[in-house]
Amino acid sequence: VGNSVTSRIIGMMNVVQKTMSLERILDEIVTTFLLNTCRLRPQISKHTLHAVKCCVDQAAARILNDKDADYIPLITGSAAEFYIEPLLPHIGDVDVMYHCSVLLAIPLGYPPPTQLPAEFSNYIRVLEIVDSHLPGYVYLVLRYLLTYCTDDDMYDYFEYDIGQCIKLVTYRR
């Protein structure tokens, strides 16, 4: 009985060893495959160019009813995050975030800025970020109007009397 139990255990151990060995081989195959087929060198790709094109479209576009407002685009998502290029295409679409040059958000209680990057317009509405009851979610309250003064290359500000909460009705049209 003892011998048969021992031989059964040995048989099971052989199976386990074989399985472990197969598992190891498969792990190694997948690891080697990905390390060798993912090109690590940063290089321009169709996605990058397409994303650049989208951003150039945005940069060149103007908001129809405001001559002073520009879109300032930023490539985000996979196209911006990955510097590897796997064999299997990993970028399904191009994510572009764009902000408007006449709007700026500031944290609650921060003073209005006096200097801004050149991408911003000369008249800017400053929205104060107010916490909601949910972390990560906020409200925007219209607080200041900034006007650019060419003499000293600084922005002057005017404070709005009553903070107006900004609505985004059209987002879900």
Next chain:
Amino acid sequence: MTLDSVLNSSHIEGDSRIRHGPALFIDHSHTSDLSVDAVSCVRCLSWPPQAAGWPTRHRNHGWPDSATVDHVVNNGCDVVGVAHRQCRQHEWMGNCQFRLSLSRAEIVLINSWMPVQQIVYHMLRVFMKTERLTDNGVNSEPIAASNYHIKTLMLWTCETKPRSWWTLNLNLIKICAELLRILSVWLTEAQCPHYFINNCNLVDSFCNLEVIASQLMSIDKTWLSTWFVNNYIRKCSELCPGNVSRLFSDVSTTMKLQKAVSAVVDWRLNTALEDKWTLFEFFDIYMPNIISRLHHLTVRSCVWWITELSKVDTYWLIYFIAVAYIVSSNGFIDELIDVLATISGLSISTRRHINQHSSELSLVNATKLMKIVAIKSRGTVQLIEIELSKAYLHRALRCRDSDSDSIYCLANVYLALLYYTTGQYQSAIDHCTLVTRSQDHSQCTSHVQGELLPKFDKDINSVLGLAVFYQHIRRAALNHQQTQHVAVFSTEMFAHYLHNRCLSITQTSSNVELCGLGMYIDNTQLLITDVLALKSVYHKFHYRPVTARNCRQETHNAAEQNTSELVELLQKSAVEHFTTHRQFQARDFGSVARIVTTDYEALYAYKRGDYQRCLLLSTQNVHTLLYAISLTGVFTFPMFIHMFDDDMVSLIALTLIVDPESSRVPVHVVITQLTLSLYLMTKCQLTLRHSVMSLVQTINCIEIAQKRLPANGTLDHLTLKMTKHKIQYAKTMQSLLELS
């Protein structure tokens, strides 16, 4: 304009648009382009207090390092217009709630990952997507995890695990399995802490994620490695040629599997250069098509191109400059001055409401360019910068506010200087005259800056050197503490000086008169440099001619700039840049395709009527390319259309009339370097009246090319056919002449 309209308008071009929460999805699936997810946001330049703990929290393993943390914090964040799922139905909150977005921070952090971390992130995304465990639809019910959960998991793991955890005995499957286990725990416990924001849980308590959690929990290493072999590697093999992908039809043993996988890896490694070449060829055509078709050459778009392409390679920057120059030369308009100045490295303000056409701003831009030119050697690019400086100065003079004496005089003196530099002495004299004829210079507060003067004149250089030396003596020996900028000239004095200088070159008579200098000396308070320059003038030009007639030259043309010079320079410089681009291509891809580097030069020589040069280059190119297996192309429309002659333009136009889509699909308006060379060679031979024998040899070459070029190269075959007809017609005419 309402805030809503600003926040919610979208301008990305596209045919099919669908809103997904805050994102506008633009479907390009019917074209070769990728679809676009565009999200409008409000920029916040400050790091949000809601994430105040992130920069300062204790980290055991050195990631992210302090420099990356600083970079992230200085980038600030954005605010995106989307309400929390719980609040969407609420009348007020649903309309007014926004979400903090830290995408900028995430990009910086993910870019700082090790390659192995990026690969793991890629593997997890592919696995979750293929198994339909993730759902990117913002509005859909939360029955699946999202890519954001995976990103958060990766960010936390990169921070909390040591480097050795990722790299020691590297096993990607083991890492993925462990990460999926952590994710399943998060989902089971409904606890997925936001990577940046304190006390923010990414899993809602009422999210129905238990199913996914239990699915993830059941995954072990063996299952996962088998999954990747069957679903990832096999899919990759389908992208390989048949002889490689076929190996996967039988992978019944580990040996066979290893062999098949090795074949895919080898193929991937061996095709790296070819893949890169395919991409580069694609860009060669795609980039000009975007720029010329969409008319997107503005200062702002230009800044974008330059910034983005600089990150990639100077190779592409050179190509962009070449394309921008050739597109600009195609229809030069005043607005392009700013674009070209931006390409020259001048920082043009993109701020709205700044009057871009104020005389002062134009003068400032001109002087900035002159400063660049003054210190450089004289090449085509520098000549373009000189022409741009002229354009700015002419713009300054055209401005309504240019009546100010200072701007008027200074702009004219600088223009005179630039015309003098480019050898256009009569124009220089005209502009000097406009200054010297001006009656009252008491309001001229600006001076000619010595640093802007090109090093053309030894006398002026000596004067500037002496003035600086004089100031040094005053300061050092005489202990005069007050410093003044001495390297400047009065505008009127300099105009007189330059006027006489030009006359000394253009006149040969021996009359003795100095133009107006006597009156100038009587009326003006002189600067030290003026005195020294005047002395030099008297010494040098005492016996040189200046007549009153010269001072009264017609000056009505002086206010307008002839842009033909600039257009010519733009074309020349574009060809130089394209040639450099070709040289890079030949260096990097010479083993993949046969590339000649003088095709653009030959085309330009033909356009200028230098047929001998064009023939020489084209003949060499034909010999190099005739039997080549892989050839590269030249973009004909719309970029180079003005470089071709009437026959070629007519042919391209006919192609476009028959198939209007050709202009949208760039590949249809591309001809190979071989076709272009054969065409140019033939045209030059015909123009230079070469013998019938050499024309027969050319026909032979054309016939060889016709057989070798692929049948789908419509424009190639049409061009070759037309070229052959040209030769045959010329031969017939020659025979008729001989007979008669």
